[in-house]
Amino acid sequence: MLFGQKLEAAKTVVGLVEKTASLSLLINIGELFPLMDWLDLHGIYKIMKKEILPDIKKVLGEIIEQRNGTRKEGQEARDILDVLLTLKDDDGVSEASVMALLMDMITAGLESSQNVAEFSIAESLNHPHIIQRAQQELDAVVGRKRLVREEDLVKLPYVQGIVKETLRMHPPGPLGIPHANPKPVSIAGYTVPANCKVLVNMWAIGRDPACWDRAEEFLPERFINSDYDVAGNHFHFIPFSAGRRICVGYPLAMRSIPLVVATLLHSFEWKRQDGNSLETAKGLLSIKLASKINLSGHPRLDESAYY
Ligand code: HEM
Numbered sequence: 016m017l018f019g020q021k022l023e024a025a026k027t028v029v030g031l032v033e034k035t036a037s038l039s040l041l042i043n044i045g046e047l048f049p050l051m052d053w054l055d056l057h058g059i060y061k062i063m064k065k066e067i068l069p070d071i072k073k074v075l076g077e078i079i080e081q082r083n084g085t086r087k088e089g090q091e092a093r094d095i096l097d098v099l100l101t102l103k104d105d106d107g108v109s110e111a112s113v114m115a116l117l118m119d120m121i122t123a124g125l126e127s128s129q130n131v132a133e134f135s136i137a138e139s140l141n142h143p144h145i146i147q148r149a150q151q152e153l154d155a156v157v158g159r160k161r162l163v164r165e166e167d168l169v170k171l172p173y174v175q176g177i178v179k180e181t182l183r184m185h186p187p188g189p190l191g192i193p194h195a196n197p198k199p200v201s202i203a204g205y206t207v208p209a210n211c212k213v214l215v216n217m218w219a220i221g222r223d224p225a226c227w228d229r230a231e232e233f234l235p236e237r238f239i240n241s242d243y244d245v246a247g248n249h250f251h252f253i254p255f256s257a258g259r260r261i262c263v264g265y266p267l268a269m270r271s272i273p274l275v276v277a278t279l280l281h282s283f284e285w286k287r288q289d290g291n292s293l294e295t296a297k298g299l300l301s302i303k304l305a306s307k308i309n310l311s312g313h314p315r316l317d318e319s320a321y322y
Contacts, residue, residue, distance in 0.1 A: 128272050156171055177276060
């Protein structure tokens, strides 16, 4: 479900996001030689403007229209789309701004969060003792008579550790977003001239043995009682970047992803249906599992908990 839409609309949006992401992977001569940018030699801007943007506007327009049809005056907001539409009605926020915000959330937040949840489950399946420890924690805190709730998350440090360890080893945006330095800077004896395009390799920092003990091992417990947060205060651990351009969605991601992972580990006993290695990753600008995971889930809670 995406903003209450059925699978088809969600699939269309995801397809458009994937198309946009694949365009951003193309080598663009205009980025290397800005004087030639306007020539759009690879036709990237043309595809964005003529093909992708109109489709995105159409799908988001339909989503907004459909929601407008079901919203009742004075009704409490059910999700962020309701909140945005209320701002549009009451505070004069334009429809273009609502669309832009939805688009930001979808392009920046959907695939990244999905990839981290998938890697968290894959790493847990590769290490059965991790599943066992997570389920012990979940049974102690939540029990087997109900599903996990958002307010349980503060009492689930080990599950939170699984997600943070995933972000350390598999940051979904391994190189972040390019930044530019307006002035020359000197870092570790190297001079970076003004106006360079600077990329921070978060993936390499996350696996650097100078920063982490047993850097190549997946150890969720390293984050229990540790000072490491994801707010950009520790430069060894910056999956959401740091400083004034830090990911605006990180508070949402750090609630939604642990909730998904906790729910999956708590609700089902998982069995792998194929021999695929679950650790391999592919991608450059965004990292994802190299192949889909084929699993079967067997309920482990009281039957009433699922309804
Ligand atoms: C695991 C999930 C996520 C990760 C690892 C992640 C990571 C990042 C990173 C590394 C940046 C670049 C920051 C920079 O320029 O230095 C970024 C930017 C951004 N993210 Fe996220 N993100 C995630 C989820 C989300 C979600 C759920 C949303 C929205 C609901 C979101 C919205 C944004 C936006 C709008 C920006 C651009 C911010 C700006 O340029 O000021 N992200 N994210």
